[in-house]
Amino acid sequence: AQSVTQLGSHVSVSEGALVLLRCNYSSSVPPYLFWYVQYPNQGLQLLLKYTSAATLVKGINGFEAEFKKSETSFHLTKPSAHMSDAAEYFCAVSEDGNNRLAFGKGNQVVVIP
Amino acid sequence: GAGVSQSPSNKVTEKGKDVELRCDPISGHTALYWYRQSLGQGLEFLIYFQGNSAPDKSGLPSDRFSAERTGGSVSTLTIQRTQQEDSAVYLCASSSASETQYFGPGTRLLVL
Numbered sequence: 598a599q600s601v602t603q604l605g606s607h608v609s610v611s612e613g614a615l616v617l618l619r620c621n622y623s624s625s626v627p628p629y630l631f632w633y634v635q636y637p638n639q640g641l642q643l644l645l646k647y648t649s650a651a652t653l654v655k656g657i658n659g660f661e662a663e664f665k666k667s668e669t670s671f672h673l674t675k676p677s678a679h680m681s682d683a684a685e686y687f688c689a690v691s692e693d694g695n696n697r698l699a700f701g702k703g704n705q706v707v708v709i710p
Numbered sequence: 711g712a713g714v715s716q717s718p719s720n721k722v723t724e725k726g727k728d729v730e731l732r733c734d735p736i737s738g739h740t741a742l743y744w745y746r747q748s749l750g751q752g753l754e755f756l757i758y759f760q761g762n763s764a765p766d767k768s769g770l771p772s773d774r775f776s777a778e779r780t781g782g783s784v785s786t787l788t789i790q791r792t793q794q795e796d797s798a799v800y801l802c803a804s805s806s807a808s809e810t811q812y813f814g815p816g817t818r819l820l821v822l
């Protein structure tokens with residue numbers, strides 16, 4: 598069964614500093630991988646997705662993620678944090694492009710001015 | 711265009727009562743999903759519809775939970791005899807063939 602591990606429920610980052618959120622997955626087949634962001638009292642918004650094309654995926658708001666099969670990882674990065682990046686971030690995996698998503702526990706990102 | 715909409719946005723009910731949660735997917739999306747988000751369990755898959763049929767109901771936590779979809783569009787999630795542990799945010803998502811699931815704003819359910 599597919600699963601995702603996100604370590605560190607709360608992540609603090611200084612404004613202007615690198616944002617790095619780690620995601621490791623487990624899947625018995627080549628996975629589809631996603632990062633979603635959730636702002637307070639809102640639903641989930643797609644940041645980016647990997648679907649077996651380029652291993653470096655660029656998303657919205659300056660975020661990108663790199664798929665590394667050898668490490669079973671799909672870490673999310675942004676070179677310079679903004680105050681508006683404060684939100685909860687979820688990594689998710691699907692073994693079928695049109696099936697259930699398995700989510701990680703999420704990272705609550707706090708941006709320090 | 712319009713996104714996924716859910717109603718009500720908030721629902722407070724008493725233990726033992728039944729509740730119905732509604733989801734309107736993006737027009738033309740054939741797949742529809744229900745998830746539950748709670749503090750203790752994170753985001754959990756509940757059920758998946760392809761058209762009006764539900765090939766995957768494996769995430770429904772008990773037989774008090776049921777869902778239906780009619781006309782390949784609107785879906786209703788029903789929780790019978792609600793319990794306090796049912797308190798959570800219920801999220802609906804829809805997708806076409808693009809693999810991307812688009813989420814609604816959720817329904818916050820509080821069972822007193």
